[in-house]
Amino acid sequence: MLDERKKHAASEAPKPAVKAVKTSPDAYGDELDVPRRADRPAAVRTKAPAGKKKKGKKKRRGLTKLFGGLSRAKVQIARSTDSRRRFRGVMVGSHLIGLWWFVALAVIVALAVGIRMSNGNATVDQQQVTIVGLSGDLEGFRMLVISDLNGKRFGDRQSALMRTINNLSYDAVFLLGDMVGRGGDPEPLYELIESLPKSKPIYFICGDSDPGPYLKAPRDITGTLRQLVLEDWILGAIERGAVYVDSPVDLPVGQSHLWITPATLLNMDAGELQDTWRAQTEQEKEGVLSGLESDYTSLPLTTYRTRIAENLYAAVGSIAQDDFVLCLSHEVPADKTIETASGYTSSDDKFMNAPELVLAGHYCGGVWRIPGYGAFYIPDRMLPRSGWFPAQTRAQGLSSVGVSQVYITGGLSTNADVRVMPFRLGNSPQISLLTLTATLPENMLEAG
Numbered sequence: 001m002l003d004e005r006k007k008h009a010a011s012e013a014p015k016p017a018v019k020a021v022k023t024s025p026d027a028y029g030d031e032l033d034v035p036r037r038a039d040r041p042a043a044v045r046t047k048a049p050a051g052k053k054k055k056g057k058k059k060r061r062g063l064t065k066l067f068g069g070l071s072r073a074k075v076q077i078a079r080s081t082d083s084r085r086r087f088r089g090v091m092v093g094s095h096l097i098g099l100w101w102f103v104a105l106a107v108i109v110a111l112a113v114g115i116r117m118s119n120g121n122a123t124v125d126q127q128q129v130t131i132v133g134l135s136g137d138l139e140g141f142r143m144l145v146i147s148d149l150n151g152k153r154f155g156d157r158q159s160a161l162m163r164t165i166n167n168l169s170y171d172a173v174f175l176l177g178d179m180v181g182r183g184g185d186p187e188p189l190y191e192l193i194e195s196l197p198k199s200k201p202i203y204f205i206c207g208d209s210d211p212g213p214y215l216k217a218p219r220d221i222t223g224t225l226r227q228l229v230l231e232d233w234i235l236g237a238i239e240r241g242a243v244y245v246d247s248p249v250d251l252p253v254g255q256s257h258l259w260i261t262p263a264t265l266l267n268m269d270a271g272e273l274q275d276t277w278r279a280q281t282e283q284e285k286e287g288v289l290s291g292l293e294s295d296y297t298s299l300p301l302t303t304y305r306t307r308i309a310e311n312l313y314a315a316v317g318s319i320a321q322d323d324f325v326l327c328l329s330h331e332v333p334a335d336k337t338i339e340t341a342s343g344y345t346s347s348d349d350k351f352m353n354a355p356e357l358v359l360a361g362h363y364c365g366g367v368w369r370i371p372g373y374g375a376f377y378i379p380d381r382m383l384p385r386s387g388w389f390p391a392q393t394r395a396q397g398l399s400s401v402g403v404s405q406v407y408i409t410g411g412l413s414t415n416a417d418v419r420v421m422p423f424r425l426g427n428s429p430q431i432s433l434l435t436l437t438a439t440l441p442e443n444m445l446e447a448g
Contacts, residue, residue, distance in 0.1 A: 120154060122164050122412060122429040127398055129405060131324070131356050134438040137254030138324055144170040144200075145432040147330070147361025148411030149189060150181030150209065154429075157191045161412075161431075165196070168433055172251065173200055174260075175242070176361040176409065177207025177330030182416050184211055186233035193240045201251065202242040203260055206234070207330040207362070209416040213246070218300040225307065228300040245328055247308040248315035248352070259319055261352055263329030263360075266341045269350045270313040277306040312352070319353050324436075327355035331362045332394075332408055334382055335401050342402035357434075358406045365396045365410035365430060367421040375427075379417040396430075407434060 131138075144165065154161035173196060179189045196202060206213040212231030219228050226244075227235060234244055243249060248261040281302050287295030319325065327333075338358060344351040366375020375395035380387045383394065393399040396410045410430030414421055 120160065120429075122154065122161055122431050124164060124168065125397075125410065125430055125432045126435070127407065127432065128435050128437055128441065129357060129398065129407065130437055130440055131405075132438065133322070134324070134436060135254075135256040135322060137256035138258065138436050139438060141172075141253060141258070141436045142168075142170040143359075143434045143436075144168065144173045145176065145359055145407070145409045145434060146173065146192075146412065147176035147178065147409050148207070148364050148413050148415070149175075149179045149192065150413035150416070151179075151183045151185045151188050152413045153188050153191070154412075158188065158195055161192065162195045164431070170200065170433060171253075173202040174328060174359055175202065175204035176328060176359060177205050178209045178361065178411075178413075178416070179204065179207065180210045180233050181207075181413070182209045184233075186236055189233070190236060190240055193237060193242050198241060203245050203249065203328065204237060204242050205245050205262055205328045205330060214301055214304075217297055225300060225304045229304050247311035248319075250315070250318070257320070257323045259315065259323055259325045259353075261315070261325065261327055261355070263327050263333050263337075263358070265308075265312050265352060266327065266333065266337055266355070267344075267351060268312060270309070270316045270352075271350055274306070274309040274313045277302065277309045281306045316349060316352060321353075323353070324357075325353045325355045327358040327404075329358060329360045332360040332380070332406065333358060338404050338406065339402040342404060354402070355404050357436075358401075358404055359434075360406065360408050361411045362415065363395050363408060363411075364413065364415045364424070365427045366390075367414050367418060367427060368425040369427040371426055377418070379415060407432070 175189075179192075180186050193202060210231075211233060213234055214229050215231060221227065226238070230244075238244055245260055245262050247265065248259055251258040251260060281299070284295040284299040284302050288299055338355075341352070342354040344354060363375070363378040363380070366378050368377075369375050374392040376389055378387045378390050378395050380390075380394075383390055394408070396408045398405060398407045400406070409432040410427070412429040412431070414424060
């Protein structure tokens with residue numbers, strides 16, 4: 001019994017600690033098979049004193065947030081392992097972009113940045129227009145010509161465009177259509193009109209890409225004929241002080257008169273046009289009294305067109321031989337149209353006088369231009385080769401047709417007829433400043 005108690009006490013006694021035995025690496029194989037710790041001791045971390053923040057932590061967090069995923073993407077220069085260490089490309093993460101692809105991408109990015117910068121700033125084309133027999137009142141008269149805005153903004157409330165315009169001296173502003181464009185947003189146009197000086201008269205016409213000018217059905221309101229039949233954007237521009245030119249308008253300059261007319265009325269027999277629309281108006285009035293719905297719908301527009309014909313007839317009888325006739329056109333009139341108008345004088349009481357100057361836009365300078373050559377295409381099927389490789393004076397600039405001069409401005413945006421050219425290339429947005437003078441250019445005097 002005593003022996004069993006001794007055995008039990010011995011089993012519950014604490015066992016002596018086993019002393020660690022040092023062994024050589026050879027006991028576990030080659031030392032290369034054993035992971036080795038770094039020779040340097042691990043850095044001792046110290047706790048920052050209370051109340052003090054670690055410098056740079058907030059800054060690093062901000063940079064990580066700013067660059068986002070770029071902090072996780074490793075971009076490295078990849079080189080070959082041979083002795084010459086040739087450039088192979090750029091590593092983006094685990095993908096290798098080859099040398100030529102990298103160069104092409106860099107060129108595309110640089111081109112895109114250049115196009116964006118050049119498309120955001122307008123240049124000014126300043127031209128002197130010589131008019132033989134120009135009255136002294138119109139000597140030095142300056143016209144600011146703007147076309148083809150197409151709803152584009154040049155900075156907040158057209159601030160970038162206005163910085164350019166505000167450095168110019170001019171007497172009147174002419175907007176040659178496509179100022180709203182197919183997008184239908186008139187606000188950029190309104191911002192431009194509101195930013196121009198109130199002391200300068202502003203005249204505008206409708207372009208081929210602008211809505212209207214007439215509504216499909218008249219408004220069911222009580223108001224003026226214009227309020228009944230014209231598009232909202234036109235009425236908005238009129239409310240902001242611009243003058244809509246759909247019939248001849250007289251701009252007195254001193255004792256002289258500058259008549260502004262739309263190209264749509266060139267070569268129109270004023271008497272015949274007036275008689276035709278008056279007769280149509282009377283017929284539709286009778287139809288309205290008879291209860292014809294179609295005449296009720298069309299009568300406001302017919303009456304408005306009658307007013308245009310009456311304004312033309314009155315202007316034809318008022319324009320004197322010495323008055324200056326300025327023709328506004330969005331699309332460039334055909335040469336034959338201008339040459340025919342050149343045959344009429346103030347002695348003929350049926351037609352407008354031949355315009356001394358025709359202003360037009362539409363082509364946007366060809367949109368894409370070849371350095372050293374110019375526009376290689378403009379959308380005009382009436383030209384040779386249907387507009388391919390046109391004469392450069394036909395794309396933009398000043399030229400003569402008959403006794404009239406034609407000026408085509410480069411415009412601010414692109415041409416909606418050529419959708420494959422959604423931006424301007426080698427062709428900065430352009431506004432124009434034309435100065436009327438009776439003085440012949442020096443080069444003409446030297447040639448004489």
